[in-house]
Amino acid sequence: xxxxxxxxxxxxxxxGFGGINETMTLTQAGTLTDIDSTTGFAIxxxxxxxxxxxxxxxxxxxxxxxxxxxxxxxxxIGYRGVxxxxxxxxxxxxxxxxxxxxxxxxxxxPLTCIDADDVTVNPDTNDTVVIEYVMFYEEA
Amino acid sequence: xxxxxxxxxxxxxxxxxxxxxxxxxxxxxxxxTADGLDQxxxxxxxVATGDEFDLIAxxxxxxxxxxxxxxxxxxxxxxxxxxxxxxxxxxxxxxxxxxxxPADFHDAAGDIAITANGxxxxxxxxxxxxxxxxxxx
Numbered sequence: 001x002x003x004x005x006x007x008x009x010x011x012x013x014x015x016g017f018g019g020i021n022e023t024m025t026l027t028q029a030g031t032l033t034d035i036d037s038t039t040g041f042a043i044x045x046x047x048x049x050x051x052x053x054x055x056x057x058x059x060x061x062x063x064x065x066x067x068x069x070x071x072x073x074x075x076x077i078g079y080r081g082v083x084x085x086x087x088x089x090x091x092x093x094x095x096x097x098x099x100x101x102x103x104x105x106x107x108x109x110p111l112t113c114i115d116a117d118d119v120t121v122n123p124d125t126n127d128t129v130v131i132e133y134v135m136f137y138e139e140a
Numbered sequence: 141x142x143x144x145x146x147x148x149x150x151x152x153x154x155x156x157x158x159x160x161x162x163x164x165x166x167x168x169x170x171x172x173t174a175d176g177l178d179q180x181x182x183x184x185x186x187v188a189t190g191d192e193f194d195l196i197a198x199x200x201x202x203x204x205x206x207x208x209x210x211x212x213x214x215x216x217x218x219x220x221x222x223x224x225x226x227x228x229x230x231x232x233x234x235x236x237x238x239x240x241x242p243a244d245f246h247d248a249a250g251d252i253a254i255t256a257n258g259x260x261x262x263x264x265x266x267x268x269x270x271x272x273x274x275x276x277x
Contacts, residue, residue, distance in 0.1 A: 002152075003150075003151070003153070004150075004152075005238075006149045006150075007147070008146070008147040009209060009240075010144070011142070011143070011144035011145075012142055012143055012144075013144060013177070013178055014180055014182070017182065020266060024236050027217065030217060030220070031217060032217055037154075038154050038155070069234055070231060071231075071239075075163055084173075085173045086172060087171075088170075088242075090244070091241075091242070093228055096225060096228035098242070098243070098244060099242030100170070100203075100205065100242050101242055102170075102205065102242075104163075104166075105165045106148055106165055106240075108148060108240050108241075109230060109231060109239045110230060110232055110239055111230070112229050112230070117228075134159070134161075136154075
């Protein structure tokens with residue numbers, strides 16, 4: 001079993017920047033053993049401003065292990081095939097704003113999975129927007 | 141217009157059918173559809189165990205559309221860095237792990253900080269942004 005993730009970044013901002021192409025295999029903390037648990041791929045439709053939980057750590061069916069090698073992928077996929085780069089959804093951890101995903105933007109970040117460190121989403125507007133996500137983690 | 145694109149491919153066989161997700165985004169300035177991020181920092185540092193360090197020395201313009209790439213190039217899988225933003229723990233990057241996030245430097249305290257564990261970690265980072273408050277000498 002393996003879960004892999006590849007990032008490719010290209011940019012013409014700085015002359016000579018050769019880009020970034022890196023692949024990681026998601027493993028359990030401190031080992032080469034593949035990570036073995038996931039929330040599965042899911043979407044969350046939002047239609048009002050205000051922070052809500054995307055992932056509530058204490059409510060997961062299988063308790064995630066704290067402070068290991070968990071990761072989450074999140075993407076703002078807009079609504080019905082239309083993405084808007086001018087408005088976004090703020091992603092947070094334990095009420096701390098991590099950053100804003102504008103239409104089409106994606107992120108991949110590690111998580112502590114501590115109960116207080118829920119992942120939150122907060123749209124800029126009341127327009128409908130859909131967030132897709134999948135979390136990979138270790139069982140407690 | 142400067143153009144920065146970030147693509148991701150995520151595959152997993154943990155489910156009964158293989159999952160494969162691919163996405164590409166063009167990194168734009170906040171609230172615009174026609175103007176791309178036009179400044180960047182790119183670095184590679186060795187971080188010794190112990191103290192916490194701010195990874196970004198200057199503060200990008202607050203609450204804009206900055207994107208941060210960060211990879212732990214340590215070859216020992218037991219080495220890791222703990223990543224925090226504004227003192228909030230985000231998670232750990234073990235040797236070989238990377239992250240890519242829209243970093244919200246909402247104020248001077250909103251820096252991304254890292255703490256190395258296990259040994260000296262080798263860290264590569266790239267910050268794409270639309271302006272910084274440069275440090276005056």
